Amino acid sequence: MIDLIGLSVGYPGRPAPVLADVNLSIDEGDLVLVAGRTGTGKSTLLGTVNGLVPRFTGGTMRGAVTVAGRSTVDHAARDMADLVGFVGQDPLAGFVTDVVEEEIAYGMEQLGIAPDAMRKRVEETLDTMGIADLRRRSLRSLSGGQQQRVAIAAVLAAQPQVLVLDEPTSALDPTAASDVLAAIGALVWDAGLTVVLAEHRLERVMKQVDQVLWLPGDGRAEFGPPAEVLAHADVVPPLAQLSRAIGWAQVPLSVRDARRRVGREHVEPSVIEHEPAPVGPTTVRARGLSVSYGPVVALDGIDIDLTAGQVTALMGRNGAGKSTLLWALQGGRRSTGELTVAGADPRRLGARAARRLVTLVPQTAADLLYLPTVAAECAQADEDAGAAPGATRALLERLGMDLPSRTDPRDLSEGQRLGLVLAIQLSAGAGVLLLDEPTRGLDYEAKHQLRTMLRALAADGATVLVSTHDVEFAAGVSDRTVMMADAQIVADGPSREVCAASPSFAPQLARVFAPRPVLTLDDIDWASVRAVRS
Structure with a gap:
């Protein structure tokens, strides 16, 4: 579905390219997580998928990016809109109307979709994203998390084949994030939607993804199964921290997998009792x-x-x-x-x-x-x-x-x-x-x-x-x-x-160590863990 062929992107003033000779293929219906430290090129890579980079960002690009056989070099971003839906980090900056349901309908209007079909899609998308109660609200009156859900809904309503999301859960509470990711996952599994998303809170999405694309920051891109890539990547979610502390070669991708492994290996840590912070006036x-x-x-x-x-x-x-x-x-x-x-x-x-x-x-x-x-x-x-x-x-x-x-x-x-x-x-x-x-x-x-x-x-x-x-x-x-x-x-x-x-x-x-009162790795007496495992 998506092919990056010898892709290199550089910007003036930077001694080395952000992306250097990246070659990979993303299959149709895959959910791919783009991971990396801040400034390693995640947003740049996402922007190449629909042609925003380098047309609207400056810089130079070599190589090619094709989506369903359509080249982003030969087609402007507007010509990719029916194929690729894109939601950036700042939803408010991308809104063009004032009211929620108008924003959801706007993209379909630009694609010339019939009014009856638009009305139906608006209703379906409101329900999918759980925002039907917001339909007549002003976009500026919404919380940041609500705005983010509306932005995703506006793109989904156009029914693209590829969905590109830059930090889609950054403003969402845990329950809303789970709901949104579940809705996206259902579209991947049930409708064959291809999704590429960048996310800093890897713990929210890693159990759902098919592949991880890790950008170390030196222009390279490492692409592979999540359990293998996260075992040595420099972005370390809690379960990866736990894996490294215990010495597991592969990272469990869910709390369920981690709990099972902890039980199987009899990892029974003692909990360190921290002194409460002194209470001032x-x-x-x-x-x-x-x-x-x-x-x-x-x-x-x-x-x-x-x-x-x-x-x-x-x-x-x-x-x-x-x-x-x-x-x-x-x-x-x-x-x-x-x-x-x-x-x-x-x-x-x-x-x-x-x-x-x-x-x-x-x-x-x-x-x-x-x-x-x-x-x-x-x-x-x-x-x-x-x-x-x-x-x-x-x-x-x-x-x-x-x-x-x-x-x-x-x-x-x-x-x-x-x-x-x-x-x-x-x-x-x-x-x-x-x-x-x-x-x-x-x-x-x-x-x-x-x-x-x-x-x-x-x-x-x-x-x-x-x-x-x-x-x-x-x-x-x-x-x-x-x-x-x-x-x-x-x-x-x-x-x-x-x-x-x-x-x-x-x-x-x-959740992994419940009912023990563990919140972070600092709560665990690792000497006790090593003693049990030996």
Whole structure:
């Protein structure tokens, strides 16, 4: 179905090509996972499948890419639209209408599909993606996860033969991600759809894929069965970490396979009892905090306390009210109820004064970067915060980021940009840090760096609240987990108890070793494992 023949892609200013002489074939009806660290060329490779690269990205391309015999060199992206459906990382940037059902119908209109057939496909696609209740909603009123599902639905409605997805579950909660991937899997198995997707959270998709295409970052591409490729790739999901720790040659692709192997080999680890983080004074106190958007209740009488020195994970379904809660605690939403942050109500302060108490890193952190160099961003942050020159740069270095001063922030990796935004937001000296989905677009190493940063800030006395759908990240970084549903808090307690008790939000290792209270590899006494296996 898809053939890459001697494919090489390079960009000006890069000494080596992103992709170098790649040769491979993807069979019809295969589900292929493209894996690799940030910046290794995943999006570039996906863009070659429908001709977006290099026409709309710049750079040079050698070799050929054919889809069902149609060459992307000889056919523009618009001429591939009936054959290849493409969903990029930022759904909102790709929308061309204002309302959900209009967006789903738009692509079919451009392909000249009859109105009766369009109406039927719109209904079928709404049901397939589980978004029928959103049909008349404004696209801009949706959560990031809801927007992502609409973007996939808009492409699926045109019934392409090939579906290309760039980070399709990055904004989805675990349940929604499972639903979307199940729907895509059903189309692969039942309709013969060929799917190529790039994903950083490999644990979500690895059990479903037929092949893995790993990009090490040196221009090469390694293509093969998931269990073999993931055993030595530099992107290491939890089950691959477990395999390497125990010494398995092949990676189990599902929790079921891992549990069976653990039982068969009598891997019975002792669990390390970690000392709970010391609880500091209460820095954030909310009582009856409520937010409404017209008839929609986004926060319904929230009571919550946050303490210094603690990292709290905020989790729940898309649309549960997590982002609204963060903005309300920051004072950036019209809310009712009591709110104090470090003894003051940020709603009654000016923006600059409020920023000295509490700061927020939004979902699209890069939107806060607008100057041409790292040095300019740091200098502006110093000025805005009234801090001494060099204060933001010092914060950046304390966070473990050594970024070249003359580099354009747009040329940084996602993890580096996030680190820069963190330093900028912290430059005002706020003791409370709120982060909204900070791991979107981050590979495993970048998430490890972010986890280290947040733990260090908490150790220095900061109060950290992280809204995330990434259950593995939450398990590794948080002391406490707060679960939201339907604008209310439904669970609140130590992460080890709240996460492990949830069938949807439990990390993979908690499921592998249940009922033992294991969340991450750091919870396991590996000396006991080696003793049992010997």
